[in-house]
Amino acid sequence: PSSDTGTSLKSVFWGTFVHSTCNEAVQVLEDTAVGVDHEGKIVFIKTGEDVQRVSQEVGFNAADVKQLGKHEFFMPGMVDAHIHASQYSFTGTALDLPLLEWLNTYTFPVEAQFEDPEFAKKIYSQVVRRTLRNGTTTACYFATIYTETTLLLAEIADRVGQRALVGKVCMDRNDGASYYKESTEESMRETDKFITQLLGKGYPLVSPIITPRFAPSCTSPLLEFLGKTAKNNDIHVQSHISENRDEVNLVQQLFPDCKSYTDVYLKHGLLSRKTVMAHACYLSDKELEIFHKTGASIAHCPNSNISLCSGMLDVSRVMKHKVKIGLGTDVAGGYAPSMLDAIRRAIDTSKALTILDPKHQTLTFQEVFRLATLGGSQALSLDDQIGNFAVGKNFDALLVNVSVPDGPIDICNEEDPKVRVQSYIWFDALKHLFSSGDDRNIVEVYVAGRRVVPFDNTS
Ligand code: GUN
Numbered sequence: 001p002s003s004d005t006g007t008s009l010k011s012v013f014w015g016t017f018v019h020s021t022c023n024e025a026v027q028v029l030e031d032t033a034v035g036v037d038h039e040g041k042i043v044f045i046k047t048g049e050d051v052q053r054v055s056q057e058v059g060f061n062a063a064d065v066k067q068l069g070k071h072e073f074f075m076p077g078m079v080d081a082h083i084h085a086s087q088y089s090f091t092g093t094a095l096d097l098p099l100l101e102w103l104n105t106y107t108f109p110v111e112a113q114f115e116d117p118e119f120a121k122k123i124y125s126q127v128v129r130r131t132l133r134n135g136t137t138t139a140c141y142f143a144t145i146y147t148e149t150t151l152l153l154a155e156i157a158d159r160v161g162q163r164a165l166v167g168k169v170c171m172d173r174n175d176g177a178s179y180y181k182e183s184t185e186e187s188m189r190e191t192d193k194f195i196t197q198l199l200g201k202g203y204p205l206v207s208p209i210i211t212p213r214f215a216p217s218c219t220s221p222l223l224e225f226l227g228k229t230a231k232n233n234d235i236h237v238q239s240h241i242s243e244n245r246d247e248v249n250l251v252q253q254l255f256p257d258c259k260s261y262t263d264v265y266l267k268h269g270l271l272s273r274k275t276v277m278a279h280a281c282y283l284s285d286k287e288l289e290i291f292h293k294t295g296a297s298i299a300h301c302p303n304s305n306i307s308l309c310s311g312m313l314d315v316s317r318v319m320k321h322k323v324k325i326g327l328g329t330d331v332a333g334g335y336a337p338s339m340l341d342a343i344r345r346a347i348d349t350s351k352a353l354t355i356l357d358p359k360h361q362t363l364t365f366q367e368v369f370r371l372a373t374l375g376g377s378q379a380l381s382l383d384d385q386i387g388n389f390a391v392g393k394n395f396d397a398l399l400v401n402v403s404v405p406d407g408p409i410d411i412c413n414e415e416d417p418k419v420r421v422q423s424y425i426w427f428d429a430l431k432h433l434f435s436s437g438d439d440r441n442i443v444e445v446y447v448a449g450r451r452v453v454p455f456d457n458t459s
């Protein structure tokens with residue numbers, strides 16, 4: 001601490017902080033002050049000292065000091081590692097078909113409407129605001145094949161204040177719905193254009209991500225081009241892998257020279273530490289080893305996996321292979337645009353696996369909390385910037401209150417002498433939040449130090 005931190009200090013948040021570190025899935029920091037500068041970066045974290053003393057040491061008199069109430073705590077903003085912004089309009093419906101038929105019947109007709117900027121603007125504004133309201137401070141988005149409206153999604157996320165990776169979907173093969181695809185040349189040209197234009201905007205919160213929809217919707221020349229483009233520009237890649245059995249078989253037919261689904265992406269240069277692949281329910285040990293070696297990560301999408309009857313990912317197995325993993329809502333294959341729901345479904349899936357095989361190691365709520373925050377940041381290779389509370393990282397945070405009037409949970413009886421700042425109480429608070437909490441318990445949301453929820457009406 002020195003007076004030069006004081007000069008750029010914008011806010012100080014004082015109270016209880018709950019987050020994950022590499023060593024501890026849930027760490028509770030009580031009576032802690034976190035200082036944030038004008039860029040939204042954390043400049044100090046001080047525990048167990050009174051406000052006055054820290055205030056004098058670092059001179060934050062001029063800063064905006066926010067002291068938390070007794071039932072409140074800060075947790076890191078959640079990372080949705082896989083969500084289709086363009087599918088938000090039919091969230092919660094159309095979950096009666098398996099993946100490949102679901103795409104042809106419901107998904108492609110809707111995505112094809114996103115050529116229309118008015119429609120796109122309406123839906124993209126809704127999905128950004130809804131997910132932010134639900135505590136998603138970082139989202140990894142699929143948009144559609146249309147460059148112009150995908151740029152619109154990026155603009156909306158940056159303006160409303162959500163950190164995002166935004167992908168223009170690439171598909172030069174679509175036998176089931178030929179009205180919704182590009183030529184190979186078009187997909188290449190538009191991808192270049194999308195990346196150049198988005199980088200040119202200089203949005204502080206939003207970056208482009210290369211997005212081959214999945215192996216069945218791309219030809220080999222397109223995949224190769226996308227791999228090269230990702231490498232040359234050092235940018236992120238996202239796609240789907242091994243979501244359902246029919247899809248795995250289809251990939252084997254379409255790419256007979258490849259040893260596995262993972263091998264398709266590997267051969268085309270698409271696996272790196274900046275790659276995130278959704279689902280991964282049916283990967284072999286060999287494939288998981290390739291993920292580990294290349295540094296590619298997995299977005300576990302438990303709601304979608306169950307809703308489309310796709311499969312059940314064994315997260316413990318993925319972790320044993322030391323493969324990075326985060327959680328995704330996969331709207332609209334998943335019916336809930338909420339990371340609290342993704343946490344819940346991840347726990348349910350793990351318990352279902354334990355029912356099927358009592359030897360299965362059930363995920364703890366602590367581990368799942370880490371997946372939704374730090375794990376997601378690692379999966380997106382953003383853990384140098386976000387994921388937990390550490391000096392130098394962005395202040396992306398949720399102010400949680402587990403005792404809001406008329407809220408879904410109230411573990412904190414005013415008369416109860418147990419209700420003090422004590423770590424075990426905070427563990428209970430967290431468990432309640434995950435099992436029955438909702439956005440009413442997320443009273444404020446911060447991204448890069450800026451309060452973005454409650455919304456200000458101009459955004
Ligand atoms: N695989 C290819 N496209 C999609 C999609 O839009 N949703 C899901 N869940 N899986 C896919």
Ligand code: FE
Binds near residue numbers: 278
């Ligand atoms: Fe998906």
